[in-house]
Amino acid sequence: MNSNFKDHIDQLPGQLRELVQSAPASFPLPEAPGIYVLSEAERHLYVGRTNNVRRRIKNHTRPSSGHNQATFAFRLARQATGRKEAEYSSTGSRQALLCDPAFAAAFEAAKARVRQMQVRFLQVAHPIQQALLEIYAAISLATPYNDFDTH
Numbered sequence: 001m002n003s004n005f006k007d008h009i010d011q012l013p014g015q016l017r018e019l020v021q022s023a024p025a026s027f028p029l030p031e032a033p034g035i036y037v038l039s040e041a042e043r044h045l046y047v048g049r050t051n052n053v054r055r056r057i058k059n060h061t062r063p064s065s066g067h068n069q070a071t072f073a074f075r076l077a078r079q080a081t082g083r084k085e086a087e088y089s090s091t092g093s094r095q096a097l098l099c100d101p102a103f104a105a106a107f108e109a110a111k112a113r114v115r116q117m118q119v120r121f122l123q124v125a126h127p128i129q130q131a132l133l134e135i136y137a138a139i140s141l142a143t144p145y146n147d148f149d150t151h
Contacts, residue, residue, distance in 0.1 A: 008129055012136045015122060015129075019137060020044075024118035029054040034123040035133050037141070038072065038114065044141040045117070046072050049134040053121050061115040063108065067094045075145050076110035077103060 001009075019035060031054045038046045038060070050056035059069040067074045074094070077083075081103050087093065097103045124130045138146035 008132050011129065012133055015124065015133050016137050016140055019120055019122040019133075020141070022120050022122065025053075025121050029057055029119065029121065030123070031055070032121075032123045033125050033130065034121055035130060035137060036122075037120045037137065037143075039118045039120065040116075044143050046145040047134055047138040047141065047143050048072070049124075049130045053119075057119055061111055063111060065111065067098060067107070070107075070111050070114070072145060073110035073114050074107060076113060077106040080106040080110065 015035075019037060024039075025036075031052050033051045034053055035047065035049050036053055036057065037044050038048075048056065059065050060072050061070070065073075078097075083092075083097060083103065098107065122133075124133060134146075135148065137143075138148070
């Protein structure tokens, strides 16, 4: 194994432990890069990475955020409405879904739900370490809303 890669891999268990054992973040969040976990009642639901956790969490939760900013809430709304699979057609596009009153209401409810979630955050500046930790944390925590599929 490449020694540089191994150095990154060797840091993951300790970083995950630090992330999960940290207290839920208080607001305002820092304008810092790193990994965050969104949880409800100690159930970890989603792991993300960002260059600015304050801005990213605002995007996830702000009532005015669109489908490309509040991506986790959009995924929750898909689940709530049974529209889980992405469709690349005029009737199944993200924009078309938002024109459906039932889906739009589910999306607004999902953003409100995310606003109530606990946020844990670990500052990680190195982009490779961020990417590896995001994947490692999502797999280790079995977060149901991370899929790493291409879109």
